[in-house]
Each structure stands twice: as C-alpha cells, then as structure tokens.
Amino acid sequence: MAQSSGLFLILHVAGAVALLLWAVRLIRTGVERAFARQLRGWLRGSARSRFLAAATGAMSAIALQSSTAVALLISGFVGAGSVGAATGIAIMLGADLGSAVVASVLLSGADLLVPALLLFGVVLFLRGPTARVRQIGRILIGLALVFVSLDLIRDATAPLGESTGVTAVLTALTSDLPLAFILGAAVAWAMHSSVAAILFYVTLAAQGVLPPAAAMAMILGANAGGALIAVVLTLAAPPEVRRVTTANLVMRASAAAFATFLLSRLEGPLPGAGAQITAQLIGVHIGFNVALALLFLPLIGPAERLATLLHPLAPAGGRATGPRTALDNAALDRPEQALALARREVLRIGETVEAMLRTARDLFQNWDETAAANLQANEAFVAERHHDVKLFLASLSRRCKDEPVEQAAQDLARIAVDFETASDAISGNLRVIANRLHAEGLRFSDAGQAELSDFHNRVLVNAQLALDVLMTGDPDTAHGLMAKKDAMRGLENELQHSHLARLRDGRPESLETSAIHQETLRSLKLVNTSFSMVAYPLLHQAGRLLTSRLT
Numbered sequence: 001m002a003q004s005s006g007l008f009l010i011l012h013v014a015g016a017v018a019l020l021l022w023a024v025r026l027i028r029t030g031v032e033r034a035f036a037r038q039l040r041g042w043l044r045g046s047a048r049s050r051f052l053a054a055a056t057g058a059m060s061a062i063a064l065q066s067s068t069a070v071a072l073l074i075s076g077f078v079g080a081g082s083v084g085a086a087t088g089i090a091i092m093l094g095a096d097l098g099s100a101v102v103a104s105v106l107l108s109g110a111d112l113l114v115p116a117l118l119l120f121g122v123v124l125f126l127r128g129p130t131a132r133v134r135q136i137g138r139i140l141i142g143l144a145l146v147f148v149s150l151d152l153i154r155d156a157t158a159p160l161g162e163s164t165g166v167t168a169v170l171t172a173l174t175s176d177l178p179l180a181f182i183l184g185a186a187v188a189w190a191m192h193s194s195v196a197a198i199l200f201y202v203t204l205a206a207q208g209v210l211p212p213a214a215a216m217a218m219i220l221g222a223n224a225g226g227a228l229i230a231v232v233l234t235l236a237a238p239p240e241v242r243r244v245t246t247a248n249l250v251m252r253a254s255a256a257a258f259a260t261f262l263l264s265r266l267e268g269p270l271p272g273a274g275a276q277i278t279a280q281l282i283g284v285h286i287g288f289n290v291a292l293a294l295l296f297l298p299l300i301g302p303a304e305r306l307a308t309l310l311h312p313l314a315p316a317g318g319r320a321t322g323p324r325t326a327l328d329n330a331a332l333d334r335p336e337q338a339l340a341l342a343r344r345e346v347l348r349i350g351e352t353v354e355a356m357l358r359t360a361r362d363l364f365q366n367w368d369e370t371a372a373a374n375l376q377a378n379e380a381f382v383a384e385r386h387h388d389v390k391l392f393l394a395s396l397s398r399r400c401k402d403e404p405v406e407q408a409a410q411d412l413a414r415i416a417v418d419f420e421t422a423s424d425a426i427s428g429n430l431r432v433i434a435n436r437l438h439a440e441g442l443r444f445s446d447a448g449q450a451e452l453s454d455f456h457n458r459v460l461v462n463a464q465l466a467l468d469v470l471m472t473g474d475p476d477t478a479h480g481l482m483a484k485k486d487a488m489r490g491l492e493n494e495l496q497h498s499h500l501a502r503l504r505d506g507r508p509e510s511l512e513t514s515a516i517h518q519e520t521l522r523s524l525k526l527v528n529t530s531f532s533m534v535a536y537p538l539l540h541q542a543g544r545l546l547t548s549r550l551t
Contacts, residue, residue: 016152020196023149024066026142031063033472034135050297053087054094061098066195070095071230071248075241085307088244089300092230096223096252097289103198104282106146117144131476146199153203173214177264180214181257184221185228194226198285206278213263215277219285220260224253243307251296251303259288327392335405338396342389342412347470349385349419350531352378354463356423357527360430361456367438372431379427386420389413411537415470422463422530429523433516448517451495455521458488459528466531475542478535485532492525 057074061067071092078088117140124137173180188197198219205215227249234245296303327345331337356378359371393409400406437443444452462484469478496518 012156013153016149016156017191017196017200019145019152020149020199021191021193023142023145024193024196026145027139028064028066028069029472030135030138030142033474033477034132034139035063050086050090050300053090054097054293054297057091057094057096058098058101059094060091061095062102066193067092067095067099067226068192068194068229068233070098071245072233074244075234078241078244085240085243085247086300086304088241089247089303089307090297092244092248093251093293093296096226096248097286097293099195099226100282100286100289103195103202104286106143106195106199107150107202107278107282114144114147117141117147131474131480134476135474150199150203153200154207173217174211177213177217177260180217181221181224181260184218185225186221187218188222188225189228192229194222194229197222197225202278202281205281212277212280213266215281216263216284217260219281220256220263220288223285223288224249224256227252239311242311243304246310247300247303247307250306252292255292255295256288327388329392329395332392332396332399335396335400335402338392339405339408339412342393342396342409343470345385345389345392346412346416346419347467349382349389349416350463350467350470350534352382352385353419353423353426353531354460354467356382356426357456357460357463360426360434361453361460363431363434364437364452364456367434372435375427375431379423382420382423386416389416414537415534418530418533422527425523425526425530429519433520433523436516442516444517447498451498452517452520452524455488455491455495455524458484458491459524459531462488462528463531466534469534469538473538475538478538478542481532481535482539485528485535488525488528492521495521 057067057070060070064070074083074088074091078085083091121137121140121142121144125134125141126137128134128137173183184197184201187200188194191197191200201210201215201218201222204210205212210218227245230245231242231249234241327341331341356375359375362368363371363375390413393413397406397409443449462481465477465481465484468474469481
C-alpha cells in the first residue's frame, strides 16, 4: 500500500511539473507568434549602449518567459552580423534579470485570477478577430495554467513534509550546499527552463519540504544550469554566437558558485516559512541577477576577449576550428531532430539575407567599399550554407521514407533555394546598381528616390515577417505575409506607371536613371517574392491555397 501511495505521489508531482513546463511553453509560443517582429526589432535596435541592450534583453525575457528563448533569438542576429558579440552579452545579462522578474510575478499569488484568465483566454483564442488577439488568448491560458500547476505542486508535495525519510534526505542538502547547487543546475537543465525549475524549488521551500539554505543553493544552481542550456543549443553555431553564450555561462556560473560558497559560510538556519521564505528566495534570485548585471556590464570587454580566446575565428582563407553549421549528420537517424536542425540552418540563412538587404539599402544612400565586399562574402556564405542544407535534407529523405518527413524536407529545401535567390538578387543586382550610381554620379529624381526607399523598406518588413513565419509556423501569420505579397505586386505596378509618367514629363533625372530605376524595382520585387514563398507550405497544409489564378 505504501509503495502504491509512493508511486501515486511521484506521478502527481511529475504531472504537476509537466503542466508547469507546458504552461510556460504556451506563454512563450503565444508571445513569439503575436509579438516576434517587435521583439526582433527591439533586440536589433539595442546596440546603442550596453545598458539599453540589457534593458531590452530584460523586457524580451519577461515577454518570452525565458532567457533561453532570447539567447536563440540573439544568436541569429549575431550570426548574421546584425548585432555585435558585446551587445549580445549585454542583452543576455538583461535577459537573465528579466527571467528572475518572471519567476517573481508567477509566484505572486494570483490564484483568484485563474477563472478570469481561463475565461477570457479561451474566448479570445476561439473567437478572436485577428491572429494577434488569438495569441493573446493563448498567453492568458498559459498564465492560468502556471498558477494551476503551482497549486498542484503544493498539493502533491504537502505529504512530503510529514515523511521523516524525505525530510532527512532534503535536510542533508543543507550541510552539502555544493551538492544542492549541482542538483539545482541539473534539474534546470533537465527541465530546459530555469524559470520552471526555480518556481518548483520555491514552492517546495514554501511547503516546508526543502530547507531554505538548500533552496537558495539550488536556485543559484538553476541560474548556472539555465545559462548552460543556451550554450548546448548553440554548439553548432558560428564562433561569434558561441562567444555570447559562453561568456554568459562563465559569468553566471562563476558568480553563482561564489555566492553558494558565501552561503555555505553562514552559520545557523535561515529564518522564515511559507510566504515569508518565498519572498526571501525570490529576493535572493532577483538580487543575484541585479548584482550580476551591475558587476559585469562594465566588464563586457574583458568577457568578450576571454570568449574570443575560447572560440577564435578561422584564419584567413581557412575554416573555423569549431562547427560552422547547425547540421549534424548524426541526427539523420532521428528525423524530427534532423528537421529541427535544418530549420535552424535555413533560418540562419534567412537572417543573413535580411542583413544583406539592410546593407544594400544603405549602399544606395552612401557607397561603402567594405560593406559592398561584405555583401559578396555573405552571398558566398549563403550559397555554401544552401549547398549543405540541400545535401543534408537529401540524405534525410533517402534514410526516412515517411511521407510527412519527406514533405517537410522538400519544403525546407525550397525555402533555402528562395533565400539563395534573394541573396543573388541583392548582391548581384542591387549592389551592382548602387555601385553604378556611385561610379557614374547618377541620382534618381526626388520622387523616384522616395518611392524606391519606401518600397525597399516594405520589402524589409516583409522579410522580417517571413522569418517570423519560419520560426513560429503560424498559418495566420503566413496568410498575412501572402496578402502583403499581393499588395506589393500591385504597388510595383503603380510605381512603374509613376516612373513612366515622369519620363513623359521629360524629367532629366528620370531619363538618366530609367533603366536602373526599373531594374531596382524588379530586383526588390524578386527579393520580396523569394521571402514570401516561406508561407506557401503552411498555407498548403492549411488548405488556404487556390490551385490556379486562372479564371
């Protein structure tokens, strides 16, 4: 009977923790699908100062409920050259603080809100007029389920406080805080969520199951374990990306280990119970992350140099000593993992092409030889990555004859082809046109320049939306992307007519630049179409595509 009771207890706790992990993921998915474009814009625009970068990282982590999610977002920007490593490190310091704030909010005792959150969340998710409203409903449902899961954990662990055997084992952790630190890091790694792990530890401590000192050590361990998650997930990334996650791990793990050492020097048990110990533990968690940010923000330069020693760039004309791609042939026998790696690599290609589009826009304003050379280098990089993705997905299709896997592989391969097409149009056409304008001293008419700049900016926005679609897989967002593609086709026709009207008026600037004006429009339209093709597989699966435009 006791054995049956023990098994039931384990299942109860495991189920409650599983619900907690799912609820946190539900919130993060909703935020990614509703606000991914805004988050990406904030992160890209945070390079002006380290403190701004840290603040942006904190807000992003609060929104995504995860510093790891911020790390994966920022890794794409660093890999594409949109954000420097130093800025990335500052963003990660802020993201860790933001995840600490998230834990505090989720433990604030908002149980009375659960029925309201569930009611409004389900209504918005099922009846919301737009995709964003429906995702807000998803977020509200996730918040309600977090509170429900914490209640389940409290109920499940209440009997543990009366078990002398369990109490003796957990109390022993107080006399071995390094072991508690390691256990806290391991559980956070296993959960793949430091927020969920910390919520679990604090709940156990509030129930009187986990001694306060051991809970503090485990929370510090979770801070280190959370940083380790990002390092492992970016093992196949370029050296520039791994510098960010490695520097963050070194700073957090060393500071957390030192704090655990100081904690072990304290004499006597820590006071408090219930809500009081909850406030103490959350205060320690937030205080640790505030101190970490204040201590290391001025030291980002040395931290970056240390990370550079650990992850050097490849010598000129050579290749990096570490992996340069997310693709791993060892994963080909695990189709789901292989597709996830391929998707990460295709997303990285798309991020690079988007960065190229930004550079091309700037070249039309101010020609820069170094930036132009970087465009050509990025074009070669995209071609190389596309070749590797194509071979990887072909190998996956040969090994796995499952139709959904083969279809997903074909879809990713087509998207990679489209991204390379956009890369060729940017470097082979737009760069050449910008160089011709500079070399021959030509300029578009004021009206023509304004039209092209606006069109370029619209293409850039659509490229960002396409990357959001690739990352989230949301059919509603994909539908919006295709609607923008149709709108751009109509706009391109209007701009061609406007240009012809200026030619009829005999404007000198329009006569001089007529050919390159039209070629610029055609190239930008090609880039827009290439990015928009990301939406086709999702819309096809959702049954939202017509078989033909013919009437």
